Amino acid sequence: MKRLSTRAAGAAAAVVLLTGCGGGAEEPSGAAASTAPGVGEVTTGPDGVQEITVQTQDDYVFVPDSFTVDPGTVRLTVVNVAEEMTHNLEFTQGAGPEEIAEGISLVAPGEEETIEFTVTEPGDHPFECSFHVQLGQVGTMTVRG
Ligand SMILES: [Cu+2]
Numbered sequence: 001m002k003r004l005s006t007r008a009a010g011a012a013a014a015v016v017l018l019t020g021c022g023g024g025a026e027e028p029s030g031a032a033a034s035t036a037p038g039v040g041e042v043t044t045g046p047d048g049v050q051e052i053t054v055q056t057q058d059d060y061v062f063v064p065d066s067f068t069v070d071p072g073t074v075r076l077t078v079v080n081v082a083e084e085m086t087h088n089l090e091f092t093q094g095a096g097p098e099e100i101a102e103g104i105s106l107v108a109p110g111e112e113e114t115i116e117f118t119v120t121e122p123g124d125h126p127f128e129c130s131f132h133v134q135l136g137q138v139g140t141m142t143v144r145g
Pocket of ligand 1: 137
């Protein structure tokens with residue numbers, strides 16, 4: 001991936017002095033990729049099922065990497081907006097208060113996959129992309145008590 005530097009050195013420093021240096025808020029915490037509408041928002045579908053969409057892209061993060069649901073049925077979609085990277089989402093075995101056998105074994109670039117499962121135990125249910133867990137691609141679904 002190539003990075004373009006748009007910073008002009010030298011003469012521009014004088015301008016910086018005039019305008020102050022507090023305006024560098026253009027890059028929102030490293031998230032270059034835009035997020036699709038509705039991603040990360042837990043909503044309730046017409047059938048009463050909680051719905052959440054998590055996005056993946058050409059890096060090693062889930063967006064969001066944490067979300068909270070109520071006990072009950074959850075419909076989880078992973079939308080992979082990557083151009084090159086394939087991801088998955090599995091609940092980490094033995095890490096949460098209950099086992100969630102359902103998982104998304106593969107989401108190709110540009111694809112999305114949906115699973116549905118039921119949770120009953122409050123607490124943190126860690127999940128991971130098994131391809132990239134060692135690169136830190138993990139997240140947490142919290143079930144309210
Ligand atoms: Cu991954």
